[in-house]
Amino acid sequence: MAFELGIYHFGELTPDPTTGITPAPGPRLRELVEQARAADEAGLDVFAVGEHHRTDFAVSSPAVLLAAMAENTRRIKLSSAVTVLSSDDPVRVFQQFATVDLLSGGRAEIIAGRGSYIESFPVFGHDLDDYAQLFAEKLDLLLRLRAENPITWQGSLRPSLNDADITPRPDRELPVWVAVGGTPASVVRAGRLGLPLSLAIIGGGYRQFAPFVDLYRQAGAEAGHDPSALKVSINSPGFVAATHEEAIEVSHPYFQAGWMANHHQRGKGVPMPRRAYEAQATPGGAFFLGSAQEVIDKILAQYRLFRHDRMMIQLGFGTLPQKEALKAIELLGSEVAPVVRKEIAALSASGAEAAS
Numbered sequence: 001m002a003f004e005l006g007i008y009h010f011g012e013l014t015p016d017p018t019t020g021i022t023p024a025p026g027p028r029l030r031e032l033v034e035q036a037r038a039a040d041e042a043g044l045d046v047f048a049v050g051e052h053h054r055t056d057f058a059v060s061s062p063a064v065l066l067a068a069m070a071e072n073t074r075r076i077k078l079s080s081a082v083t084v085l086s087s088d089d090p091v092r093v094f095q096q097f098a099t100v101d102l103l104s105g106g107r108a109e110i111i112a113g114r115g116s117y118i119e120s121f122p123v124f125g126h127d128l129d130d131y132a133q134l135f136a137e138k139l140d141l142l143l144r145l146r147a148e149n150p151i152t153w154q155g156s157l158r159p160s161l162n163d164a165d166i167t168p169r170p171d172r173e174l175p176v177w178v179a180v181g182g183t184p185a186s187v188v189r190a191g192r193l194g195l196p197l198s199l200a201i202i203g204g205g206y207r208q209f210a211p212f213v214d215l216y217r218q219a220g221a222e223a224g225h226d227p228s229a230l231k232v233s234i235n236s237p238g239f240v241a242a243t244h245e246e247a248i249e250v251s252h253p254y255f256q257a258g259w260m261a262n263h264h265q266r267g268k269g270v271p272m273p274r275r276a277y278e279a280q281a282t283p284g285g286a287f288f289l290g291s292a293q294e295v296i297d298k299i300l301a302q303y304r305l306f307r308h309d310r311m312m313i314q315l316g317f318g319t320l321p322q323k324e325a326l327k328a329i330e331l332l333g334s335e336v337a338p339v340v341r342k343e344i345a346a347l348s349a350s351g352a353e354a355a356s
Helices: 025-042 062-070 090-104 128-147 184-193 206-222 244-262 274-280 292-306 322-355
Strands: 004-009 046-049 077-080 108-113 151-153 161-164 176-180 197-200 232-241 288-291 310-315
Touching: 004 025, 004 077, 004 322, 025 046, 025 062, 025 322, 046 062, 046 108, 046 310, 062 077, 062 090, 077 090, 090 108, 090 128, 108 128, 128 151, 128 176, 128 184, 176 184, 184 197, 184 206, 197 206, 206 232, 206 292, 232 244, 232 292, 232 322, 244 274, 244 288, 288 292, 292 310, 292 322, 310 322
Parallel strands: 004 046, 004 310, 046 077, 077 108, 108 176, 176 197, 197 232, 232 288, 232 310
Antiparallel strands: 151 161
16 A cells, blocks of 8 residues: 555543633534544545543544544545454444444544553453453454454353354455554564554654564564565654744643643653653654654654554644644645655655565
């Protein structure tokens, strides 16, 4: 597939740092639908929404929101980011995303993960002692559901299925990516299963993650998978504006507020002072933050390192005003995406020629 550029969002309900007003979930959800429509019109490739079960996030059911987006877009792929598969039922996940896929004309995807938060486990009656086993077993069932119908399946943590008819069925194989945050075992599992890898890089220097991509491809090759099928997505926070200074000035207060709120249930809020924020915007930092040219340069630098297939930007972490988010989406579609696609196509072609 051609290189893809997309956006992911968690639908934060963080108090606005300038007004102190906390967004209501209804308007926030409608803003996300509007952003997906804008991303589609701007020519971006993917729009994804994450799943949380906390009062400071608006999205607990990605499939429902993606269905609304499907009716307001025409071309863009619609994905979860992530589906917390460990605490969900794979049958319902498959049915819901198959429904979105049918509604959208074949544009739905699942990014399945264990989740970086644990609030969903007690809500749905799961024991945290089963954290790793839940994901492994449920991922196995989800892939079986994708491959066959009716299905007979037996596990240890979910009731068995006996010649079960699971509908609706999508008109194609539903894409399933595996989300990882840098755990070697998770990277190896994705490679062995031959599933696309969605790698989150949310801080520090991005070059330290190169060994994980290498490990993924090595595990996939050893399992006999076609290297061309081992897709990689890099997912990181960012924001783009007309200039570097504007990108920092506009986004930092909202990012700082969202960063603090996002970590409060893990203990004391973690600050993101401006100097640290700007450090992440440097060429070696993780964030895609600055002017269109700066974002282009970092995507191309990462491509030379990772040779990945997709770049997903968490646009405007926190409660960034809608007008600023829409302006950034337009810049990504009009100024960043065309240059990145052209340059990466040339790099890919030169790499293929060198290999031959």
